[in-house]
Amino acid sequence: MIRLYDYWRSSAAYRVRIALNLKGLAYESVPVNLLAAEHTAEDNLARNPQGLVPTLEIDGATLTQSVAIIDYLDATRPDPALLPSDPLGRARALAGALAVTSDIHPIANLRVLKRLETQFGADQPAKEDWYRHWVRTGFDALETIAKAAEGPFLGGPAPGLADICLVPQMYNARRFEMQVDAWPTLVAVDAACTTLPAFAAAHPDRCKP
Amino acid sequence: MIRLYDYWRSSAAYRVRIALNLKGLAYESVPVNLLAAEHTAEDNLARNPQGLVPTLEIDGATLTQSVAIIDYLDATRPDPALLPSDPLGRARALAGALAVTSDIHPIANLRVLKRLETQFGADQPAKEDWYRHWVRTGFDALETIAKAAEGPFLGGPAPGLADICLVPQMYNARRFEMQVDAWPTLVAVDAACTTLPAFAAAHPDRCKP
Secondary structure, three states: OOEEEEEOHHHHHHHHHHHHHHOOOOEEEEEEEOOOOOHHHHHHHHHHHOOOOOEEEEEEEEOOHHHHHHHHHHOOOOOOOOOOOOOOHHHHHHHHHHHHHHHOOOHHOHHHHHHHHHOOOOOOOHHHHHHHHHHHHHHHHHHHHHHOOOOOOOOOOOOOOOHHHHHHHHHHHHOOOHHHHHHHHHHHHHHHHHHHHHHHHHHHHHHOO | OOOEEEOOOOOOHHOOOOOOHHOOOOOOOEOOOOOHHHHOOOHHHHHHHOOOOOEEEEEOOEEHHHHHHHHHHHOOOOOOOOOOOOOHHHHHHHHHHHHHOOHHHHOOHHHHHHHHHHHOOOOHHHHHHHHHHHHHHHHHHHHHHHHHHOOOOEEEEEOOHHHHHHHHHHHHHHHHHHHHHHHHHHHHHHHHHHHHHHHOOOHHHHHOO
């Protein structure tokens, strides 16, 4: 039994849902409501010391951090591969993924926007401005990276880790009403991904409790 | 010839310096002065579309993102190993590393502190308060993770990727005058690391141009 501690709108949880679907792995989704602060409750902290989602229970182990989880799934369930097996291809895929998961999402997620409010009294427009600044900075770089990729996916002919990380961030950017046309290659990659059933089934609208 | 585009005080570059030293790899360090905005200059953007450091030139390739670079070094120069070869150990090591590289450092680095200043008029004490909040949040979780590790390193009997990520963050926290005694296990891990020549030689004070 694979169990995902999940929140429908969490980008990091969305990544793991896509990966599980691409691997064809059935799982039970257990909602952890971030808006109700369930992530900071004792039971979530016991399984995820950072008080975050996602957490994955699999093979008798409890795993945290979406990129580490997806790397584990790829090592233990290699088909279809989500990361290239050659070290150079792997390094490039990982770098593309980390450009989203380290350098966009953690600076612009719910807990950071909340802190802007409590520490600096940021109102909704100021928080949106902050959010859009970091997405813009990250997507500008990622568009350059994407243009150099073979396509139609960042991972080449099949979707991989970088695609899995891009799609939730793109969903998120649209939710913040960003004009994503500025990044045509990213929009094309996102469109290629979202037609696939594995991506479609992981979409927040399909995972809302 | 291995060439590292480096900045002596960058945590991410410091990680790669440690890894190169642990692997016994000689390299040329090319300084990219972040304070002089050299990272946003055209030549740096050409090698690193995100306009960040580090970038590593190795084996005819140009690699970005410290965690991806270290993973590449480990795949191509396996001795000594910086990540466990079993998928579960690997997932745990990667999760410990990402708890620093995704969930502390990117929220509290120079470009974010600068943005707090330009967008919210944050003064030095406000920026330090922001910095310390995210380090405290991350180190609280990491202390729990570290307590469960075998020791003396996060990686067990030998230093690994998570240790490589912890040490620069600990250096950074001390630079911001944080009382790190609140995390005794992390302080012990840091002390065990910093006695090793590979860590000592990568220290910013030793790499200042």
